[in-house]
Amino acid sequence: MSEITYGPKGTQIIVVEGAKQDEEGNLVEGSRVDAVYYLGYEDANGTFFLWNVPASEISNVTDIDEGLQRGALKQEILNTLPNTKVSLTQFNNLSIVGQIVSAGSYTELRTDIEDITPVQSFIEDMNTIADELYWWKDSDYVNIVQENFAETGSYELNPAQMAEFLTKYQLSKEEYNGAIERATNPIGYKDKKAQYYDTIKSDAQKLGGVISDAGAMYLAEKWASGKYTSTKVAQQLNAALDNYSPFTMDTGFANAVGDVTKVSTNETKVQQLLDTYVPKHLHAQFNIAEEAGNLRNKGGYETKLIEKMKDVRFAQYGMYDRDIAWQNIVNNYVSQASNIWGVQASEDDPAILDAVRANNQTEAIQKFRQIGLDRGYQATVNSFASDMADAFGTGVVKSAGYLEG
Numbered sequence: 001m002s003e004i005t006y007g008p009k010g011t012q013i014i015v016v017e018g019a020k021q022d023e024e025g026n027l028v029e030g031s032r033v034d035a036v037y038y039l040g041y042e043d044a045n046g047t048f049f050l051w052n053v054p055a056s057e058i059s060n061v062t063d064i065d066e067g068l069q070r071g072a073l074k075q076e077i078l079n080t081l082p083n084t085k086v087s088l089t090q091f092n093n094l095s096i097v098g099q100i101v102s103a104g105s106y107t108e109l110r111t112d113i114e115d116i117t118p119v120q121s122f123i124e125d126m127n128t129i130a131d132e133l134y135w136w137k138d139s140d141y142v143n144i145v146q147e148n149f150a151e152t153g154s155y156e157l158n159p160a161q162m163a164e165f166l167t168k169y170q171l172s173k174e175e176y177n178g179a180i181e182r183a184t185n186p187i188g189y190k191d192k193k194a195q196y197y198d199t200i201k202s203d204a205q206k207l208g209g210v211i212s213d214a215g216a217m218y219l220a221e222k223w224a225s226g227k228y229t230s231t232k233v234a235q236q237l238n239a240a241l242d243n244y245s246p247f248t249m250d251t252g253f254a255n256a257v258g259d260v261t262k263v264s265t266n267e268t269k270v271q272q273l274l275d276t277y278v279p280k281h282l283h284a285q286f287n288i289a290e291e292a293g294n295l296r297n298k299g300g301y302e303t304k305l306i307e308k309m310k311d312v313r314f315a316q317y318g319m320y321d322r323d324i325a326w327q328n329i330v331n332n333y334v335s336q337a338s339n340i341w342g343v344q345a346s347e348d349d350p351a352i353l354d355a356v357r358a359n360n361q362t363e364a365i366q367k368f369r370q371i372g373l374d375r376g377y378q379a380t381v382n383s384f385a386s387d388m389a390d391a392f393g394t395g396v397v398k399s400a401g402y403l404e405g
Contacts, residue, residue, distance in 0.1 A: 006061035178226030215257035244293020342379020
């Protein structure tokens with residue numbers, strides 16, 4: 001007895017009698033001695049996979065003499081190898097109503113695993129796919145797909161079938177498409193996931209933070225699989241990097257993300273607004289980090305924050321119009337005091353704040369002079385002495401104008 005050398009136990013040769021292949025590889029009617037051969041294997045789920053084997057290459061997958069041709073070859077296969085013989089009509093009917101998958105040419109089978117045949121490697125891959133695409137084991141789904149193929153030549157679901165299917169399995173269309181791509185185009189799926197990973201890393205940087213490699217890979221996988229939309233990814237990224245995000249991390253992502261560099265964007269801007277609208281001694285009423293977070297995450301929040309700052313200033317300094325910025329109020333007094341004292345005055349100096357509350361320019365100048373003298377500012381002391389000299393003279397009589405006797 002001969003044996004098949006290209007597959008695990010259970011692999012057989014499918015002999016389609018009276019058939020031949022045209023130039024495009026389609027099966028057509030042939031003579032009585034013609035036959036088309038397939039390497040066939042049935043997996044644990046009842047799906048039968050076929051790989052086309054040209055008659056001239058049967059010796060590549062079996063130990064049959066390579067010199068045998070046509071009728072002699074067919075007879076040797078039927079007599080010595082595990083096989084199933086079908087007519088062209090039977091084969092076509094089986095392709096429509098049975099779980100038969102045409103898996104291409106046997107030469108496309110590859111394995112890098114020692115002691116595992118190419119067929120075994122392929123079947124193991126298909127079993128993994130079947131575990132992920134669990135609906136492939138659902139007879140209702142298989143029947144719909146087979147009916148579609150019989151009627152239209154396409155395995156795709158129509159819109160109504162797709163809607164019913166997605167509802168039954170609680171899937172989004174993106175999840176379904178992602179799963180199909182992962183199963184049928186693993187290289188393309190891997191490339192897409194890598195692109196999404198780079199995008200997530202870049203987006204984190206644009207936000208002003210840094211996402212961990214593990215966190216970025218988790219989001220990329222969810223995005224590529226269709227389980228997360230691009231919007232969902234952006235929300236999860238925001239939740240991970242921003243302490244004041246309006247979003248919450250999913251449990252799986254929270255467990256995967258690890259350490260990240262948080263976002264602090266807009267804190268400088270909040271400080272600038274405080275300096276413009278609020279006295280320094282009232283700055284503590286504002287949480288800079290929190291207000292920066294609000295600016296990042298709430299549209300139009302800057303206007304609301306400015307109004308809030310105006311209210312805080314107006315509550316303490318209501319003698320000025322509410323819409324006048326604090327800097328416009330205090331800078332005039334700071335400038336006056338600095339000129340009188342000869343040193344740079346600070347806006348939170350009690351003397352400045354008292355002058356602001358009094359809201360009297362003439363009185364403020366007088367008080368700044370007195371405070372300068374009290375504090376011993378040299379410029380104020382010198383100015384006072386000069387003013388006294390101008391008013392009363394030096395009090396010294398010149399000798400040149402005095403004649404004795």
